[in-house]
Amino acid sequence: MIGKDYLNIIVTLLGGLVVLLALPSKKLEKSPVPATLVALVLGILIGPEFLDLIDLGELGNKSKILESTARLVLGIGLVGVALRIPKAYPRQNWRQMTLLVGAGMVLMWVISTALIYLILGTSFWLSALIGAIITPTDPIAASPIVTGPVAKKNLPDRIRHAISFESGANDGLSYLFIFLPLLVITLTPGLAMEKWLKHTLLWEMLGATAFGLLLGFVAGKLLRLAERHDMVQEEWRLVYTVALSLLAVGAGKLIKSDEVLVVFAAGAAFVQVISAEEQGEEEKGQEAVNRFFSYPIFALLGTEIPWSGWFELGWKGVLLAVAVLLLRRPPVLLLLKPFLPALYTKKDALFLGWFGPIAVAAIYYASLAEHKLKEPLIWDVVSLVICASVVACGVSSTPLSKLYGKVTGYREAREKEDVK
Template sequence: MATGLLMLAMFTVCYTLLAKTLSNGILTAPILFIGFGYVMAQTGMFPFEDAEHLLHIVAEIALIILLFLDAAQINLKSLRQRHQWPLRMLVIGLPLAVVIGTAVAAPLLSPMPILVAALAAALLAPTDAALGQAVVTNKAVPERVRRALTLESGLNDGMALPVILLFASLVGEMMQPEATNWLLFGAKQLLFGPLVGGLIGAVGGVMFLAAKRRKMTSATIEGIGALAMASGAYLAAAMVDGNGFIAAFVAGLFFGNVIKGQCAFIFEFTESEGQMLAWGAFFLIGLALVPNAVAHLDGRMLTIILTSLFIVRPLAIWLSLTGTDAAPLTKLFFGWFGPRGLATALFALLVVDQLDHEIGEYLLNLAVNAVWISAVLHGVTAVPLSRWYGARMSENEGAAEMKTLPPMRPKPTAEQR
């Protein structure tokens, strides 16, 4: 295992030295780290048992922290007042994606119950900003469009998680009624998680502002406190049978809207250490999950994945933006650039143990195959399509969309830090 870790360290160093050059091409970080993990799996340098155990640890830590920090950067008041596109994609588009995805998956998954198809659709609904990084950082794309994609991907994983847990509980109740009352368990997870998270986030934000006003803390220590708050919300929710991931997301939402951008760490961590966590998780997915998932990829599973990417999300987003000022090309652009990433794989890992073994393994393989296929397809199209779209919108009806919106929440100044 030591040799494998050394190889990973050297690979990461090489990537960081070439990151800016690679960002202008088709080889994105998720593609490279998933691919490197898959190659390492074939060499045997990483024992499979160690890789799978490490994946669960890294995946949980990454999900807790990234859910908290993504939510903490969302200004709910601004989202309601000035960001019609992402709001409609979240409130209308996300449920539509689950409904349409269920209708598509149900006949393909027969004779499995329709609830399994609903769970599969919910797992494939969240999108990942990490896989769409080449789009949301590309200046050729209008700022309003980039911001809408960033907002949507930052919020939709937290909004999809309760739906996934609900369907998982219903499937567990249906398949194993004599073992555990999964429906009651799911209800407690969905109720107590947000309550605990909201309380910790709101109280933590008030205490944070009080300490900052009295100059009792510093920028470095503030960051440690934010991470501890995310962990605390997760652990506290677990103690009362709530869902820790939902708690971390809601805690970040309340914390961020109380402090209103007065924590530079939230932005800096997301852009630095948060990237490292995501890369590590992608590597471990490629190492521990992709080989088995690829071995079980069949025509039925591939059809569900490609339909989700090419039909389900584009149709859901198009319908959700009907009646807005979004141009037809913009709707198509939003519909395509909804890559499946960490949330899809990690949520599948989260619920697999609650399900019948055969169903759980199938859904996990479905989710993992969706992630690497999405990483490849969206990765190779991100730069060329972004440039083409930006050029078309600047020439045609996109003049109104090219305008720069005031930031949702300005990054802290040096004095605030």
């Protein structure tokens, strides 16, 4: 099954997966078994260890294929995140979001690195690399947590917007933390630091931000100009935002910059230019496209689980996955709570601390790092942590959202508001 026929088999299976998930989508939205987890399980079943219907190795380098696929899914998802955040939110909350994304990421990176180093006994810089890969909150896996009727009924906007903004911003920022150990491993320390400061920080991060902001601003202005002259058909609005996602991803890669940061910056700038009404309409369409692309990536993750690598990790791998879920994020949010006005109580901090899923962004960065270093341990560890996070956050999303709404009184207040 090699060549065109094999590619068609993959397209057929992934398309069929989305069709199957669409049919019971309302039930899955309210159930403790989310669509992302179903996609992961189905991916495992059709993978090489079971039914052997999909094996990315048949199409070429598996890490490169996963890297490219995850990059595309991230690009589309990040513009959707930007459209979801109210226009005034970044201006009104920039101080606490800077603290959450900046100091929060550093602390989570340090904790993740220490856990990997102590539990697995890997070298410091390899531990730092893997720790950086699993640090950022994933915008794709976070979307079902903060969207839909269950989230809107039980979670206040300040919590949903905080998760959305952080998951969008820290994916691009994590590039800094990932490439420092990656450069140290591949170059001499002096040359690595020089390249990290001059190229990674100045061009791949700051340059990417500036380029993305400019791209989104120009795209937004052009859309407004075309609309003032009644040139844009209604159905082209969705096409426009999806095209902006692809334009930003491709252009970011072509200029050899951090394309993840380019996409989010472009989406954030685009939102500042368009009207609130347009933002709401385009968010719905972008979210639909986001889901269409996101479920296949979880299925592909299931097909590429390194079972032998997991068995070699043994109990240390299980211990690490549990430790990362419990210690990487909740303690950091409790520590930062006094400085984050959006978190009124410890319940807020614990909820935000628990729901920092690790998923598509980690797939992208792990595939990139494995491809560059030819080190299978990276994918063994990261894929295990990703799957643990998808299961833990996915299964607990609906029950904990409902529990939060009940114990904080938000759901009751929202129901009274709806009655009025």
